Amino acid sequence: MKREELEALGLSKEQIDGTLDMYHKEHDPVQKELDTVKADLTAEQEKVKTHEGTIEGLKKDLEEFKDADVSGMKQKIEDLEKDIKAKEADYQQQIADRDFDDVLKDSINAAxxxxxxxxxxxxxxxxxxxSKNQKEDVAAAIKALSEAEDSKMLFGEAEPNPTGKGDPIGGVGGTGTKPQADSLMSALEEKYKSK
Structure with a gap:
C-alpha cells in the first residue's frame, strides 16, 4: 500500500496518514516475524547440510580405513562432535544476539x-x-536514561527539518544576499572605472 495509491483515491492527508499507520501497525510485526522465521529456517538448512557433509565424510573415511585403528576413528568422531557442539553454541549465540539487538532497537525507537x-x-x-526478562529490563534501563539529567537530551521527537526556499543566512523569500551582492559588485566596478 503506497501513499500515491491512496492519494489517487482522493483521500485527505489525515486519512492517508491514519490508514498507513493502521497498515504498518498490523503489517510490520508480521513482516518482522516472517523475516525472523526465514532467517532461522536458512540457518537450520545450513546446519543440516553441514551434518550431511560430516556423515558423508565419515562414511568415506570408514571405507578408506576399514583396516585402520578404531581408536583413531573414535577420536576423530569425538573431535567432530565437539566441533558440531561448538558451532551449535555459536549459532545459538548469534540468534540470541540478534534477538537482543532487535529488542534494544525497538525499545530505543519506542522511547x-x-x-x-x-x-x-x-x-x-x-x-x-x-537478563531473563530482557524486554522489560531494557525498557526500564532506557526509561531511566530518558529521565536522567545527563542523558535525557538523547531522547525526544526529532527536530523538524526546515522547509521552503529561505536564505539560511537570514533572508527569506528573495530578500537574501543576491541583490546585496549585485549592488556591491556594481559599486566596485564603478569605483575602478573612475580610476
Missing part, C-alpha cells in the same frame, strides 16, 4: 531515541543480555 549508538554506549549491555 524516541535520537542517537541509538550513544544510548547503547550508556547501557550495561552485557547485564541486559544476561
Amino acid at each position: 524516541h531515541g535520537k542517537n541509538a549508538k550513544a544510548i547503547k554506549a550508556l547501557l550495561d549491555v552485557e547485564t541486559l543480555k544476561a
Whole structure:
C-alpha cells in the first residue's frame, strides 16, 4: 500500500496518514516475524547440510580405513562432535544476539531515541543480555536514561527539518544576499572605472 495509491483515491492527508499507520501497525510485526522465521529456517538448512557433509565424510573415511585403528576413528568422531557442539553454541549465540539487538532497537525507537549508538554506549549491555526478562529490563534501563539529567537530551521527537526556499543566512523569500551582492559588485566596478 503506497501513499500515491491512496492519494489517487482522493483521500485527505489525515486519512492517508491514519490508514498507513493502521497498515504498518498490523503489517510490520508480521513482516518482522516472517523475516525472523526465514532467517532461522536458512540457518537450520545450513546446519543440516553441514551434518550431511560430516556423515558423508565419515562414511568415506570408514571405507578408506576399514583396516585402520578404531581408536583413531573414535577420536576423530569425538573431535567432530565437539566441533558440531561448538558451532551449535555459536549459532545459538548469534540468534540470541540478534534477538537482543532487535529488542534494544525497538525499545530505543519506542522511547524516541535520537542517537541509538550513544544510548547503547550508556547501557550495561552485557547485564541486559544476561537478563531473563530482557524486554522489560531494557525498557526500564532506557526509561531511566530518558529521565536522567545527563542523558535525557538523547531522547525526544526529532527536530523538524526546515522547509521552503529561505536564505539560511537570514533572508527569506528573495530578500537574501543576491541583490546585496549585485549592488556591491556594481559599486566596485564603478569605483575602478573612475580610476
